[in-house]
Amino acid sequence: xxxxxxxxxxxxxxxxxxxxxxxxxxxxxxxxxxxxxxxxxxxxxxxxxxxxxxxxxxxxxxxxxxxxxxxxxxxxxxxxxxxxxxxxxxxxxxxxxxxxxxxxxxxxxxxxxxxxxxxxxxxxxxxxxxxxxxxx
Amino acid sequence: xxxxxxxxxxxxxxxxxxxxxxxxxxxxxxxxxxxxxxxxxxxxxxxxxxxxxxxxxxxxxxxxxxxxxxxxxxxxxxxxxxxxxxxxxxxxxxxxxxxxxxxxxxxxxxxxxxxxxxxxxxxxxxxxxxxxxxxxxxxxxxxxxxxxxxxxxxxxxxxxxxxxxxxxxxxxxxxxxxxxxxxxxxxxxxxxxxxxxxxxxxxxxxxxxxxxxxxxxxxxxxxxxxxxxxxxxxxxxxxxxxxxxxxxxxxxxxxxxxxxxxxxxxxxxxxxxxxxxxxxxxxxxxxxxxxxxxxxxxxxxxxxxxxxxxxxxxxxxxxxxxxxxxxxxxxxxxxxxxxxxxxxxxxxxxxxxxxxxxxxxxxxxxxxxxxxxxxxxxxxxxxxxxxxxxxxxxxxxxxxxxxxxxxxxxxxxxxxxxxxxxxxxxxxxxxxxxxx
Numbered sequence: 045x046x047x048x049x050x051x052x053x054x055x056x057x058x059x060x061x062x063x064x065x066x067x068x069x070x071x072x073x074x075x076x077x078x079x080x081x082x083x084x085x086x087x088x089x090x091x092x093x094x095x096x097x098x099x100x101x102x103x104x105x106x107x108x109x110x111x112x113x114x115x116x117x118x119x120x121x122x123x124x125x126x127x128x129x130x131x132x133x134x135x136x137x138x139x140x141x142x143x144x145x146x147x148x149x150x151x152x153x154x155x156x157x158x159x160x161x162x163x164x165x166x167x168x169x170x171x172x173x174x175x176x177x178x179x180x
Numbered sequence: 181x182x183x184x185x186x187x188x189x190x191x192x193x194x195x196x197x198x199x200x201x202x203x204x205x206x207x208x209x210x211x212x213x214x215x216x217x218x219x220x221x222x223x224x225x226x227x228x229x230x231x232x233x234x235x236x237x238x239x240x241x242x243x244x245x246x247x248x249x250x251x252x253x254x255x256x257x258x259x260x261x262x263x264x265x266x267x268x269x270x271x272x273x274x275x276x277x278x279x280x281x282x283x284x285x286x287x288x289x290x291x292x293x294x295x296x297x298x299x300x301x302x303x304x305x306x307x308x309x310x311x312x313x314x315x316x317x318x319x320x321x322x323x324x325x326x327x328x329x330x331x332x333x334x335x336x337x338x339x340x341x342x343x344x345x346x347x348x349x350x351x352x353x354x355x356x357x358x359x360x361x362x363x364x365x366x367x368x369x370x371x372x373x374x375x376x377x378x379x380x381x382x383x384x385x386x387x388x389x390x391x392x393x394x395x396x397x398x399x400x401x402x403x404x405x406x407x408x409x410x411x412x413x414x415x416x417x418x419x420x421x422x423x424x425x426x427x428x429x430x431x432x433x434x435x436x437x438x439x440x441x442x443x444x445x446x447x448x449x450x451x452x453x454x455x456x457x458x459x460x461x462x463x464x465x466x467x468x469x470x471x472x473x474x475x476x477x478x479x480x481x482x483x484x485x486x487x488x489x490x491x492x493x494x495x496x497x498x499x500x501x502x503x504x505x506x507x508x509x510x511x512x513x514x515x516x517x518x519x520x521x522x523x524x525x526x527x528x529x530x531x532x533x534x535x536x537x538x539x540x541x542x543x544x545x546x547x548x549x550x551x552x553x554x555x556x557x558x559x560x561x562x563x564x565x566x567x568x569x570x571x572x573x574x575x576x577x578x579x580x581x582x583x584x585x586x587x588x589x590x591x592x593x594x595x596x597x598x599x600x601x602x603x604x605x606x607x608x609x610x611x612x613x614x615x616x
Contacts, residue, residue: 115546115552117542120545125518
């Protein structure tokens with residue numbers, strides 16, 4: 045029952061609008077570029093999901109697979125950005141998006157650190173006397 | 181005006197210039213106040229040179245045969261220790277790495293001894309030491325010379341045994357330093373005390389030096405002649421001027437060096453933010469906003485700074501500008517999350533931003549997200565102190581204070597030297613103690 049619910053939720057949430065930041069744009073062979081996706085969660089439930097993007101060339105050959113886990117807030121659009129390297133030959137690229145609710149990203153490591161250290165200073169700025177001790 | 185009091189007037193003039201100057205800078209010129217009090221900048225170098233001067237003068241006094249020579253020898257040794265500690269025994273000057281032992285056990289992760297006992301956090305031990313120092317300063321700088329001049333037996337006994345008393349006119353230096361050491365204003369004012377104390381000791385040493393040069397077998401201060409008084413005054417003033425010049429020169433030289441320059445600049449900007457927080461706390465919105473703007477110019481990627489700018493401009497009744505900062509903070513974290521969607525810090529930052537905006541639903545949603553992500557990361561990296569810490573942060577913001585404390589403690593166990601985790605444990609422990 046729980047699985048069915050999740051699948052249903054996944055179907056609803058898979059209302060994904062893929063905004064190709066570089067749609068219509070050309071990138072050089074082997075060039076690293078960013079791929080931006082906006083995922084709209086139309087449901088009234090926020091979920092942690094794996095947002096998977098698969099790239100195919102003109103011949104339908106898979107040329108890239110990108111995946112990031114993200115928190116998709118209820119009734120909200122969440123932006124996800126990937127870094128992708130273009131293939132070493134000229135081709136059109138077609139993207140397929142898939143949202144896997146509560147899914148994981150195989151072969152993608154969840155970082156055990158946080159890049160965003162700046163956001164950690166709110167508590168220090170609240171005026172605790174500890175923050176006054178510059179040097180003693 | 182009596183001419184043989186010139187040295188007293190000069191000392192009081194220096195005292196008023198220093199204390200008044202710091203007060204004036206704090207109120208009108210926050211940037212100058214930072215330069216005059218913050219680490220590796222002019223104020224701290226002035227302390228170093230004043231202690232060094234006191235050390236040299238004390239050595240000179242100790243060379244005379246008198247009952248005070250051991251005291252001055254000890255004072256010289258103490259000043260040497262303080263100078264070494266102030267510059268972390270050259271660690272920052274010579275760009276040395278902190279040895280492992282100090283990294284683990286020193287409370288400020290620096291190569292010095294005093295931070296083994298006291299660190300940047302307020303603890304009972306640190307507070308007790310501060311009170312002890314304050315009592316000592318009042319006792320030695322005011323009571324002792326008063327009791328000696330009143331010919332109290334006990335005071336005279338100490339004096340006879342070799343404890344010199346400072347000239348009574350230096351009492352404002354000691355008493356005000358005692359008050360500043362206690363840090364009641366929370367404006368880094370202990371740094372001003374660390375200017376006043378060595379200056380008072382140096383002037384005291386100058387007095388003893390002259391007395392010993394002029395009067396064989398001197399026991400108590402004579403009534404100085406006019407020329408002697410002028411000499412004492414000019415020596416004190418020359419000392420202060422030399423120290424100021426040396427402090428500026430050293431700061432300038434350090435700043436222009438390729439190794440220390442970037443570090444000093446980074447500390448300076450860190451100082452700007454700290455002082456901005458202080459001005460915010462005392463509701464000096466204009467000064468706080470100006471400092472936050474400077475930090476924002478340098479490090480534009482800080483949502484905390486933008487939120488603080490919102491608070492400042494809101495209180496300055498510029499709602500439009502204030503809201504623009506809040507919107508920037510929101511966009512900044514949304515962009516950050518697009519790159520790193522599993523950042524607990526970014527989610528928590530958004531919680532703060534949405535709470536300020538008044539969007540309680542979004543705030544609650546990001547809080548749930550941060551908790552879920554933090555738990556996922558802890559399940560994947562149970563031995564990581566960072567993940568434990570961020571789970572603690574998410575739990576704390578969600579109101580699960582006890583489990584948050586457990587996570588902070590776990591983070592500290594995994595990385596015992598980390599100040600950030602020590603602070604988190606201490607702060608939340610105090611909060612929990614206060615609550616129950």
